[in-house]
Amino acid sequence: MHAGRAAASKKSLAEHAADQATFLGEKLKPALDAAQAGQGHVFFVDAAHFVFGTFLCCLWSFARLFVRAAAGRQRFNVLGAWNAVTRQLVAVTNTTVVNTDTMCELLHKIAAQGLIGPITVVLDNARYQRNAVVQALAVDLGITLLYLPSYSPNLNLIERLWKFIKRRSLYGRYHPKFADFQAAIQDAINQLDTSHAPRLESLMTLNFQEFKNVSLIAA
Numbered sequence: 433m434h435a436g437r438a439a440a441s442k443k444s445l446a447e448h449a450a451d452q453a454t455f456l457g458e459k460l461k462p463a464l465d466a467a468q469a470g471q472g473h474v475f476f477v478d479a480a481h482f483v484f485g486t487f488l489c490c491l492w493s494f495a496r497l498f499v500r501a502a503a504g505r506q507r508f509n510v511l512g513a514w515n516a517v518t519r520q521l522v523a524v525t526n527t528t529v530v531n532t533d534t535m536c537e538l539l540h541k542i543a544a545q546g547l548i549g550p551i552t553v554v555l556d557n558a559r560y561q562r563n564a565v566v567q568a569l570a571v572d573l574g575i576t577l578l579y580l581p582s583y584s585p586n587l588n589l590i591e592r593l594w595k596f597i598k599r600r601s602l603y604g605r606y607h608p609k610f611a612d613f614q615a616a617i618q619d620a621i622n623q624l625d626t627s628h629a630p631r632l633e634s635l636m637t638l639n640f641q642e643f644k645n646v647s648l649i650a651a
C-alpha cells in the first residue's frame with residue numbers, strides 16, 4: 433500500500449472530518465470567494481469511466497420482464513475540469529486509459545483558454561494527477577494544484593456532474609452499440625451550457641456537505 437494512503441487510512445473518522453473542515457475553510461472557500469469576485473478561476477477535476485452496459489433505474493413489474501442489455505466492457509473515459517463560477521466543462525475524452533499524459537493534455541486545454549488571473553485546480557490524489565510530471569507542468573503553466581484531503585469526494589464539485597450525466601444519458605436507456613452509448617454521453621456533455629444549464633444552476637452550487645456529525649459516518 434502507498435505510504436500516504438496507509439497513513440490516511442489510520443486516521444479516525446473525527447480526524448478525517450477535521451481535515452475536511454480545515455481544507456474547506458482555509459483553502460477551498462478562499463479560492464472560490466476570489467473566483468466569484470472575478471479575481472481568479474477554480475476548476476474541479478476528476479475522471480469518469482463510463483462502462484458500456486445497461487444502467488437500470490427503478491423498475492417494478494408483476495410479471496417476468498426481460499430487459500435488453502448491452503454486452504462488453506468498453507469504456508468511454510472523460511477527464512473533466514468544471515469551472516465553478518462559469519459552470520463550463522473542459523474535457524479530454526478517450527476510449528483507452530486516463531493517465532499522466534491525459535492529465536497534462538487537460539492542463540494544456542485549461543491554460544489555452546487565456547483566462548486572466550490565477551487558476552486553481554482542485555483534484556484528488558490519484559497517481560496520474562499527483563506526480564512530478566503533472567506538478568512541473570502546472571508550475572510552467574501558472575496553475576495551482578489544490579489536492580483534496582483523502583476520502584473527500586463530497587468536496588469535489590464535479591462528482592455531482594458525473595451523476596447528472598449518467599441520469600440524463602444512461603439510466604433506463606438501452607444503447608445497442610458502443611458508438612450509441614458514447615454518443616449519448618457526448619450529447620449530454622454538449623448540452624451542459626445550453627438545455628441543461630437551468631438544472632445545473634441549482635445542482636452545481638458551491639455548497640458542500642460536511643461531516644460534522646461523525647457518528648453519522650460510522651452508522
